Amino acid sequence: MAAQPESALPEPTGQPEPTGQPEPTGPLDPGGELRRLAGDCVHCGFCLPSCPTYQLWGEEMDSPRGRIHLIGQLLDGAVASADAVAHLDRCLGCLACMPACPSGVRYDRLIGAARSWAAEPVAALPPRSRRERALRSAIFATFPYPSRLRALIGPLRVAQRTGLDTAIGGSARLTRLAPEISAALRVAPRPSGRRAPRGRLPERVAARGERRAVVGMLTGCVQQVFFPDVNAATARVLAAEGCEVVIPRDQGCCGALSAHDGRMAEAARFARQIIATFERAGVDAIVVNSAGCGSGMKEYAELLADDPAWAGRAEALAGKVADFSEFLAGLGPAATRHPLPITVAYHDACHLAHAQRITSQPRDLLAGIPGIALTEIGDAGTCCGSAGIYNLVQPETAAELGARKAVAVSATGADLVVSGNPGCALQISSALGAAGTPKPVAHLAQVLDASILGRPASVLL
């Protein structure tokens, strides 16, 4: 058995250092629930090998068990050192530790709470640096708002056409001074050779043939701006499978990105808007083609549990949310699949595989296409380093994980990588490029769409 975690926190001082930040409004865990959850950990260490940061550094405090120990100390009244906070911040929130845990420890709840303390902030944690706060403010003032994200595309394309992005992103000086900007330029999406849809998706797409379901579709923020072809393919495949697809215009951000970073009040605001929008749509199910968004929406009940006006509505809506692959696998195929003679490596997005425990459905759907040879990536359960905004706020670690993933993907010899999350698609694409082994990356919806439409495999490559 691995060594027990050592304390990385000073003993409680009783008097926290002045932080210049708002004082806590109450204890971290008034009902004691988090303390009970942390107490479920029996320190067995079974989760350690699954943890990407433990794989990288072999440090107890960068393992799930070490982080649970830290969180337990904070709950007991300790005041965190900057080093202790760094161990928590280096967690990807990939949740690979959860399926590995025989005791069923709710690490998602514990790290979610720790992140909310860092975001609020509370006196038990030293405040983030001005630079970190500014970076997060910029990210969260942009990413959840498609119109603001879209405004970045023009300048980005100019930089990419002129090679300015490579010059800046590859500059050792900039990487040293502003690793986050350098990382953002490296993972920024490039125009794909695939045919992009013209205009917006209609608000309603009729089912082809007999109508089997009426489904709502989340368009997502990053997905709709940088991957409109994925959304168009999703709607076409659903329609081809007999679904009437409702795509509300007034849907905003689902809040998953905010929740993943501990910005719970912001996440709850976004969630309420999504709930109201899809309630009005009157659909049987809400299909989500982004793993992070689907995972966040399935947790609406927990997010709004303390809001009596919304708790019931949140639970009802969360019960309708299904990942694209999960929904189609449950529905069963109706449309004919035409052959696609290619080898596909399927990448498990953490928020599909670990958070939603969806691993077989996308593989079964790919295997159901004649001609496709499905291959496994060696380190399938390990995060690629994307992890919400992680590759922007922890760029060095994300790049290291991306480089490892690129090696594992290349070793498959696959023609195409398939992933169910836009962040993973960007991260893997960028890592493969940086390794000098570029490969096309597509969403499952695009592969099914090409097969159903009888298009040649070359449209995906």
Ligand code: SF4
């Ligand atoms: S969420 Fe991921 S990075 Fe964080 S402790 Fe668990 S396995 Fe490690």
Ligand code: SF4
């Ligand atoms: S989180 Fe689970 S697997 Fe990891 S040490 Fe605790 S009980 Fe063991």
